[in-house]
Amino acid sequence: MKAFRPLRSLALLAGSALLLSACDSGAAGGADPGRPVSGGTLTYAVNSEPVNLDPHASPQDVTALFARPVLDSLVSMDADGRIRPWLARSWSVSADEKTYTFTLREGVTFHDGTPFDAAAVKANLDHVVDPKTKSEMAAGYIEPYRGTKVTGPHTVAVTLERPHAPFLSALSTAYLGIQSPAALRRGAESIARKLVGSGPFVMKSFTPRKGAEYRRNEGYDWAPGTASRKGPARLKGLELQVITEDSARVGALTGGQVDAIAQVPPSAVRRLNSDPRLRTAKHQAPGGAYTYYPNTGAGVFEDARVRQAFRDGIDFTTVVKELYFGVFDRAHAPLSPGTPGAPPVPRKLEYDPKGAARLLDEAGWDERDDQGYRTKEGSRLTVRWPFVQASGAREQRSTLAAQIQAEAKELGIELKLVEGTLNELIQRYSKGDYDLMDLSWTRADGDALRSLFHSDSIATPERFGQNAARFDDKGTDSLLEEALAASDPEQREQLYGRVQDRVAAETAAFPVYVTNAVVGVSDKVQGLGWDPQAYPTFNDAWRAP
Incomplete structure (x- = not known):
């Protein structure tokens, strides 16, 4: 596959002819x-x-x-x-x-x-x-x-x-x-x-x-x-x-x-x-909601505790509400609720800065430098995010990134936007040379989850894939392949629900907003x-x- x-x-x-x-x-x-x-x-x-x-x-x-x-x-x-x-x-x-x-x-x-x-x-x-x-x-x-x-x-x-x-x-x-x-x-x-x-x-x-x-x-x-x-x-x-x-x-x-x-x-x-x-x-819009994807295969986000701290320690709900005036809703799962056959979201993601701080302490990022950023063994907790400003004009994503950057600093994380050309971003993406990527993926089918999380969709220098989280989980692959072969819509919905549960449990995505x-x-x-x-x-x- x-x-x-x-x-x-x-x-x-x-x-849909509404x-x-x-x-x-x-x-x-x-x-x-x-x-x-x-x-x-x-x-x-x-x-x-x-x-x-x-x-x-x-x-x-x-x-x-x-x-x-x-x-x-x-x-x-x-x-x-x-x-x-x-x-x-x-x-x-x-x-x-x-x-x-x-x-x-x-x-x-x-x-x-x-x-x-x-x-x-x-x-x-x-x-x-x-x-x-x-x-x-x-x-x-x-x-x-x-x-x-x-x-x-x-x-x-x-x-x-x-x-x-x-x-x-x-x-x-x-x-x-x-x-x-x-x-x-x-x-x-x-x-x-x-x-x-x-x-x-x-x-x-x-x-x-x-x-x-x-x-x-x-x-x-x-x-x-x-x-x-x-x-x-x-x-x-x-x-x-x-x-x-x-x-x-x-x-x-x-x-x-x-x-x-x-x-x-x-x-x-x-x-x-x-x-x-x-x-x-x-x-x-159906398909993948606008989501930040942590690189789960390398770097600071290889540690699931750091991933969970970033997701829970940033007040995405308030930022989205204030920036988008209620026109866009906070996303609580990678798949947009408007996707045909999308499973119900099992629970809303909650803002928990105290819990996030405890997780970072447990992960060893328990010191602070003179600028307030967390450190471990003398190294600053820095998240590298390749970002093209020209693309950030869409839906005010550059403004959103700046606000999330400020939220991350309060948590003690340096969110560093690595600006460059599109070609430079492509090269980084293909090699997995990043800590965070942002992506929305429009598709009117729950199979969008396969593009976003199946291990075959991890990009390499030879091929492109939408699995920006570089999430490699055999159980998730198995569920996605089972859904691909399932003709019963209810069965597919249940399988996609289990996929989203696994993704949430592994904190392989930071859902931001549902695109309208x-x-x-x-x-x-x-x-x-x-x-x-x-x-x-x-x-x-x-x-x-």
Whole structure:
């Protein structure tokens, strides 16, 4: 079992058809939207863009936002994590759970006029795992994939090397979206700049650092089972505009230059909700919550007592509450509660500075130097944290780091942010040359825990892995592998609960906050939805004149 990607992915990591509703606190409803209308262009400002538009190859979460309007998937996932039809009308699973047979929709056409059929499914899945694609995310989602056999014009049998319970949920994501085989044949450079799918919008153009333009697919008639509207989109056009600076993005919304914005800063939520022309909406991101991961394999955090002291001796709850104004909740487990199939958190993590001090004393860090830091045998208790300031702008993570640094000093720990380039961070990560790493990992399946804690996902100079804690525990590996092969959702939930219990017992993670996708929206916009990765969708959206 391998759960890894090429090393250059880390640079990009440091970085459900529910209708959007107002945020829980201070929301303003806006004007009566009236009856839905057809036409118009919706402009949505985002804070980042994909380096490569091809979701089969790209490691960036934001690729899904740019690809979803264009690419349909074989199946869809609803708000409860249930798999629903889309390009596949139905499917069955063999008794050994290694073969999935799909019956496909007929009459579906790609934007270039070529028909969607069984051969197109085979071409796409084969493209994902082709070494030439250099997939940095999608291939890992279907790692046991062995091959696809075309059994009829609109039937395929997909074979896996072993049972893989998250297979259907992986197929529902934009990362496994179905592209025109003719477009795939044009090569990686072409796909990286323009996508051709069968979705509700046709991509007109993509301009780096500016954004993408789309027009309505007038012949669209095969929306997913999760969509309320089955025909063509109401919007005539869609624009994704890149505005990286938070204040500029908020200003563009309040000034009417754009209709909606991504990544509303928590400090701006109340202000936007107090404007009768605007509202905000949030959706909890699934997968790994934003978490600090101690290097359990070497350095000061190899001692579990020091790990527990750091987790319990810092008041994460208060810091998160005050910095994020209640928009983000404190995380108490590595897996976000919004993840389909996530187990309930057994207990909340409590702030216990006295207990933390006792643990550090027991671990031998019982002296203090002239700056108040704990020492042992003349050495200061220093935690090295490779940190790229450019990536820290996301969700005010640099500000958060500074506050945690101050909290650690009160405990007697020097939290040293080792600043450098992304390449330098990658090198440190691959060698395990760090004491602490921060990471969030969006994925709409509890299998995110396998990426985060299975020993096969520990990075080396030859391969990338998301196990930043370098946690090597055979019992955890066994539970994760059992969950991977379990078809019963309740059994998987119980297994993931046991994994989180083991991680908590070994203090292999310091959960910080649960990420919410927060968007700001003009009162002229209605009908936006959420996809399973917590990105807005535009199939059912409309814009009042």
